[in-house]
Amino acid sequence: MEIRWLEDFVALARTRHFSRAADEQNVTQPTFSRRIKLLEEEMGTTLINRQTLPLSLTPAGEEFLQLCEQVTDRVRLTRERIQRLTDEQARRVLIAAPQSLLSHLLPQWLADHGLQELVVPYLRATSWLLADYFQALERGECDLALCYWPVERCELELDTSAFRYRVIGEERLVPLSVADGSGRPRFVLPGSRRSPLPLMAYHPRGLLSSAIAAHLARQPEASHFNVVNESIQTTNIKELVGLGYGIGWLPQRVVQRALDSGHLVRAGDTRWDVPLEIRLYRYHSRQHGGLEALWKHFERIGSPLSSLSS
Structure with missing residues (x-):
């Protein structure tokens, strides 16, 4: 029947x-x-x-x-x-983001724009390298990618001509160390050849590693490190730095509470800070009703988002 x-x-x-x-x-x-x-x-x-x-x-x-x-x-x-x-x-928009942005920026950003029901975090992306985000955008695995981007000149082996972006915020990578008994950093930049600083580094093929290396290369004073750990996740680096194993650069949003409490302190002054933009990327040819409506919404509201760029 x-x-x-x-x-x-x-x-x-x-x-x-x-x-x-x-x-x-x-x-x-x-x-x-x-x-x-x-x-x-x-x-x-x-x-x-x-x-x-x-x-x-x-x-x-x-x-x-x-x-x-x-x-x-x-x-x-x-x-x-x-x-x-x-x-x-069909209207929902999948957004990929590294773990630090997913935890410390994305929820508030979605709430500020009333996008909690429309934009859904794509949790598989939290441990991706930068190239993975653009590949996923191109093949339609996600609709948007939220990522850090260096403000200063930095050579990246990545063709972004098929993508569009908007800048939604700023960030700084801050060099940090645990404090000694007097509240001073246990490890202090720039280190020396005889006594290189133990470094909790980012993955060598990641954007943050490239941004830090490019920034250090422009400093008049050479820095000296012994890489003792490499990680994609900022949380891993933060934990190891917090345990006193060495120095590491971390997004200020991620470590602000630890800085305020004095558990972590700067390992150098602001000249060692690495300025970053926070960019929202999309694939130019991606057709998606929810994505188009969202992008037009950003165009209407303008600030604090930057103008579009290809």
Whole structure:
């Protein structure tokens, strides 16, 4: 028994006429009549009194009509709910971001713009390298990528010509150390050849590693490090620095509480800070209703977002 047979029976009970019911169901009358006959065979009894004009239902048909109305109504409501869910899912925008931005910027940013229901974090991206974000944007795995970007000149082996971005904020990578007994940094920049500083470094193919290296290369005073750990995650670096294993550069948003409490202190003055932008990227050719509406919203509100760039 098929749902459309039940819908046919409801239409016939309403119109009391085979031809009109067949027209409502967009089928020929012979097909419609055959389906009603199959329905009666399935139920094992006569449901339609064909001797009256207009047609009438038998007592069994009247009883069966109630079931048909209940079932078809529930199916209709379920279809509508499923369609709404499908439409909502189609409008949702997936945003990829590193763990530090996901934890310390994204929730407040979404709340400020009222985007909590529209924009959904893509949690698989928290340990990606920079190139992974652009590859995911290009193949449609995510719709937006939120990432750090160096303000100063930095050579990155990455072609971004097919992408557009908006700047949504600023950040600084701050060199940090645990404090000694007097509240001073245990490890102090720039170190020396004889006594290089133990460094909690970022992944060598990551953007933050490149940004730090480019910034240090521009300093008049050479710095000296012994890399003792490499990590993609800022939380890992923060934990190791906090345990006193060495120095590390961390986003100021991530470590502000630790700085305020005195648990972590600067390992050097502000000339060692690495300025960053926080950029929101999209793939230029990506067609997505929710994404287009979101991008137009950003264009309307303007500040604090920068103008578009290709």
